[in-house]
Amino acid sequence: MTSYSTSEENYIKAIYHLQGEEGMVTTNELSAELKTRPASVTDMLKKLKAKKLLNYEKYQGFRLSAEGRKVALGIIRRHRLWEFFLSEKLKFSWDEVHEVAEQLEHVTSKKLIDKLDEYLGFPRFDPHGDPIPDQHGKIATHERVSITVIPLNQSMEVCHVGNQAPDMLDILKHNNISIGTRLEVRKKFAFDNSLEIKIGRQQPFILSNEVARHIWVKKIERS
Amino acid sequence: MTSYSTSEENYIKAIYHLQGEEGMVTTNELSAELKTRPASVTDMLKKLKAKKLLNYEKYQGFRLSAEGRKVALGIIRRHRLWEFFLSEKLKFSWDEVHEVAEQLEHVTSKKLIDKLDEYLGFPRFDPHGDPIPDQHGKIATHERVSITVIPLNQSMEVCHVGNQAPDMLDILKHNNISIGTRLEVRKKFAFDNSLEIKIGRQQPFILSNEVARHIWVKKIERS
DNA sequence: TCATTAATTTAGCCTTGTCTAAAATATTTT
């Protein structure tokens, strides 16, 4: 099994996140994402291309090759399993897990990760609601939608937060929103697209569209 | 909190292990331990000296400063807690934990380590019977473990027998086991948890788990 | 379309940690 440096892994992961289903990634985007100068990014792109992880032509943008995506999924698997472990077992709060998982994800031992997976009970979603790829890179999907588009007065479960910025987390914390929270939208204000949200028996409160669009929910699974 | 590169940490740890209570370490010894050329070792020694982790004069050998020992104990703490975790929770076998812990030990998050410690129940000895330094670098003095949990093929010294029943003593006598006897476990039979024991050049023999769990050993103290 | 601006790449330099070859210092042998 080939393995990659921490730096290479960080590039691969960032590219994976930036490229959607179809789109190309640009040098500047990646530079911004990694907080690394564009010139350094170009250097690494050449290296990743040489290793056949990247489809890249100068000045033309780039995306991961099939092999590159496979590698990316492996890294993401490690990251999310560690996040799950930190949150579930070590009782880290869900806004603290990312930074530590960022380091743990670079420990490459297939056995470690597979045993950790087993120990955790093969979780399919991490504490942020993102799916955890399995050994074969397969990722579960659940039907999730942003709360900006759900029908009024229908209770849904928060399953994903699409923005990890501290200010964002601050707002969520302030309003008692976390993964698993059940909420409903009571009213949509057309003027600024803000939403009135209600959680259980708490007093309803307002979320701006800026915030709301990053909060994703799914149907409540009855058991 | 100052932190150190993976490479620096590996040097510090190796020096800690090589220097006993009193002795000086030589460049060649360290070079052999780390499988790194002596010239490279010299370079790193200069760097560690500049960071005041080392008492070092050229051609004279070296040892860790007080600060260096503190750093070493932190690394060892991380290493041994991870070994404990791998063995206890993830069910890694003995010979597999070291290599993985070697990587995990370089993840530096005080919070991670302290929470892991708590999660594991503040273990004082790792699976090899080596003491785990606490948050303050304090290490428990050598303690004993049952031979049911020691690694294979590692010679240990019997220091306690937890059952004084005549039938027990009969078995011990029959197999030439007494306090101070040095023995090693050659094989563990998962079916009934019995152990194959070897003492010196004698023929190996079997002990049932019933008996074995009452026999306690400690590390052989090197003088 | 042609000039200006923005994005990207190249060129050259720096740091970390490694190496080899050669020089300096210690140690051992005779």
Next chain:
DNA sequence: AAAATATTTTAGACAAGGCTAAATTAATGA
């Protein structure tokens, strides 16, 4: 005690991964 040998250090090089400044290519707008 001098010669031979072993150990350690210095000098100079290299790869990885970053940076700045300058050059090149692409995109935009008059």
